[in-house]
Amino acid sequence: MSTTExxxxxxxxxxxxxxxxxxxxxxxxxxxxxxxxxLGYDSLALLETGGRIEREYEISLDESAISEAETPRALVEAVNNDLGLAQADPVS
Amino acid sequence: MNGRNSSVVVTGLGIAAPNGLGNRNYWESVREGVSGIGRISHFDPSQYPSRLAGEVKGFVPEEHLTSRIISQTDRMTQLALVGTDCAFADARTQPSEFDEYEMGVVTASSSGGFEFGENELRNLWSQGGQYVSAYQSFAWFYAVNSGQISIRNGMRGPSGVVVSDQAGGLDAIAQARRQIRKGTRMIVSGGIDASLCPWGWTAQLTSRRLSTSSDPNRAYLPFDAEAAGHVPGEGGALVIMEDLASAHERRAPNVYGEISGYAATIDPGAGVESATSLQKAIEQALRNADADPAEIDLVFADAAAVPELDRAEAEALTKVFGVRGVPVTAPKTTTGRLGSGAASLDVATAFLAMRDGVIPPTPNVRIADEYDIDLVSEKRESRAGVRNCLVIARGIGGFNSAMVLRDSNQSSGR
Known part of the structure; x- marks a missing residue:
């Protein structure tokens, strides 16, 4: 499992x-x-972004995790959840 | 008030051509017969049988568009978005001056965004499906220019795309005219195409109509005894079209002229090239414009540079206009054939010719004895003016389209 936050x-x-x-x-x-x-990003931009996060961090995001994340905070949390870093502070 | 027969005029031009980016640069080149054809630089063409093209030079998308747009668009769409901006600037108006449902976008496309698609296919083969851009879903698509122009400019009235190879450049403008006559105030129409990449080049080579000459001045020679195919190019023109009364209402400063007639026909069968169906298209377009052949001052030929097709076009012209009955020009020999952009660029060129009373030439061509047409090989100034033009466009697959354009003095008087 990756430990990169x-x-x-x-x-x-x-x-x-x-x-x-x-x-x-x-x-x-x-x-x-x-x-x-x-911020100017529609669902397709987020689909592409999600795909790149999955490739780089070698994870597989739940499709709803991307579509339901309306803000960067929600998406960062969803990714960290997948990385097993649920409690991480997204800013640090 | 718009209506079935109301005048639909062109009030703005946005030109992107291999021999000139922007209306002024292009017109300065084309009226003097300056060519933009050269060896392909977008990719290494040395392994291909055809190596010349008309490439648009000096276009830096980052100077005009955000990275947000660039990341999701093919080169042809980037050219089209900037071409639309130029057309609005030329028309001295902004989309914000209209209601969003009063404006539409009808463009032509011949192949879609090939270069974008090629890059994503490369990602698919070399890295796998996870590496294919989500934007491939629409960036390659025929309708993408209409869609992106609509989104960027907030134009939400009647819109669409026409796909009929080179004929599309006229067919789109004809569709825009229909929508304006049904009540839409303003439409961006025409075509800008680009597929000068290995995949696009390979697809074009299958037509067997590409010149294999390596001499830019001898490669694309319609109606010449040495005619042996054409040189492809990229670019085209987008135009702002409005109902004449509506253009007057907003005091549009450039009423270039009217789209006064149009017709389209289809050849009888696969592989059959018919002078008759092209002749019918020309005759019906003249009838639609309520114009006699004698009223036409200049013809922009399709100019395939394939002997059999040149023969059909010359025959159709001679039957309608008589032996050397009208000046015929093909400035596309200075740009290459631009797919769906070709005929739209001819329409824009025709309006500039009418504005200045100048007939742009078909340089380098020595007309073969067998053709009884008055091909304009050197620039002509017309003292009497150029008042009505005919533009002809043929598309692979049997499409024949003809459009009659009338200068603005006549339009405003009607």
Missing amino acids: FTVEDLKRILREAAGSGDGVSLDGDILDIDFEV
Whole structure:
């Protein structure tokens, strides 16, 4: 089992690689609780992002984990759950 | 008020061509017969029988589009999105000035986003299905340019895509005209195509219509005794179309002219090239425009550069217009054939020719004795003006389309 923690910075990097940026609120600030929709990422962008997280971290995310995560905080938590790091603080 | 026979006009042009990115650059090149054809640089063509193409130069998507858009789009879509921006700028309007349901998008496509698809197929073979982009679901698709233009500009009225190879560039504009006559105020139409990548190239080679010459000045020679196929290219034109009354209402500064007539026919059967069905398309388009052949000042030929097809086109033109009865030009010899972008670019070129009274040439062609058409090999200035143009487009599969364009002075008087 991987022990690497998934942070919001990891998510920002993968979002940029998967779907680019510039169509919504900037990723540079504190985005943990901003809806993906407001950030400019639709369901397809999140599908692509989820696929890249799965490849990089060698996990298999539940499809609903991606579709139900409306904010970066929720998605980071879902990934860490899968990594067995449920209690991790997403910011650190 | 829109209606079945109301005038539908073009009020903005967005051109992306191998010999000029942007309306002014393109027109400066094409009126002087400056070609954009050269050896392919997008990929190494040395292992292919055909190695020349018309590539759009100097297009840097990052200067115009966010990475959010670039990551999900093929090159043809990036060109189309920027072309749409140019067309709106040329029309001196913004989508925000219209209600979102008053605007539509009808584009043509001939192959979809091949380069994007090629990259994802490579990911599939080399790494596996997990590595195929989710955006492959639509980035390759024929309708993607219409969809992305609609999303980016908030245009939610009647929209769609037409797929009929080169004829599509006219068929889309005809469909846009129908929708405007049914009440839509403004439509972005035309075509911008690009598939200059190994996969797209291989697909085009199967047509057996590609020139294998390595001399850019001798490779695409329609109506010439040396005609031996065409050079493909990328690019095209998107146009802003409006109901004339509506364009006047918003005081549109550039009313280039009217889409005054259109018709399409289908060849009789597979492998049969018919001058008759092309002639019918031309005659019906003239009738639809309520124009006599004598009123046409200039014809933009399809110019296949395949002897049998050139023969059919010359025969159809001679039957309608008489022996050398009308100037015929094919500026697409300076861009290559642009798939669905070709005829839309011809429409844009025709409006520029009418605006300036200049007939752009078909450089390098020495017309063969067998063709009784007045092919314009050098630029002509027309003192009397160019008032009505005919654009012809044929698509592989038997599509024949013809469109008549009328200059703006006549449109505004009607």
